[in-house]
Amino acid sequence: MASELRVNTLKDASGNNSIATSVVASGSAKATLFYNQASPTVLDSYNVASVTDVSTGVFDPQYTNNMGSGNYSCSRMGVAVAANLDVVSYAYNKAAGSVRCYNGENNAAIDYTQTDVVVFGDLA
């Protein structure tokens, strides 16, 4: 049977390791994406409805459940295929429903076969 528990604080059975449920909500990632832009494929995701392939090295994850605003944090990664590469990955144009992501390598945009997005912030 489905159930709903309303509680302010969680502790372990010994009464230690206290954490407020508000911290659980705020501290949880709200979206994750592992994406192959070279042959556009979502390898794994959470709270991502679709991904728009904009141009080389640029793509927009679209959220299933929107964020409350564009003022959230987004961590980005590309995947270096060798150790000695200048890899730059970042997010910009953050909106409630999507975020624009860029990957570059040695000063040129690139479609990576593996790239990462993790979003923290407030849901709508």
Next chain:
Amino acid sequence: MASILKVDTLTGVTTAGSISVTGEGNSTTTNLQQGLCKTWVNFTGVSSTASRDSFNVASLTDDGTGQTTIAFTSAMSNVNYTGSWYNNGAASGPALNQFANAFTGGFGARTTANYGVYAYSSVAIDSYWNDSVIHGDLA
């Protein structure tokens, strides 16, 4: 009324590995298990690679200049996990962590047991500050 729940393990009723948490907007729910970070680590790669603190990290392996393999204590269910990785591209403390360092880097190979990271600042470099976080599905 304030309330405290004392418990060692949380398990979903309908699906053991799925618990909903109401989000900050008081309407949309987010999934507790999906949102939790599964691994994090703060380590130095200078002199001898060593963890300062970590969660779900069994070991760090120095694979060469700027290259480290991070092994999980509890394995991931597949290789399609996501995360982030930061290094300060400097061989000593934060005083050298300046904008001009142009530090970058990326993930290396991923398996269910471990993943690689590469630190770079014009050349491969053993960095003093290295931070990584992993999200995805545990086995």
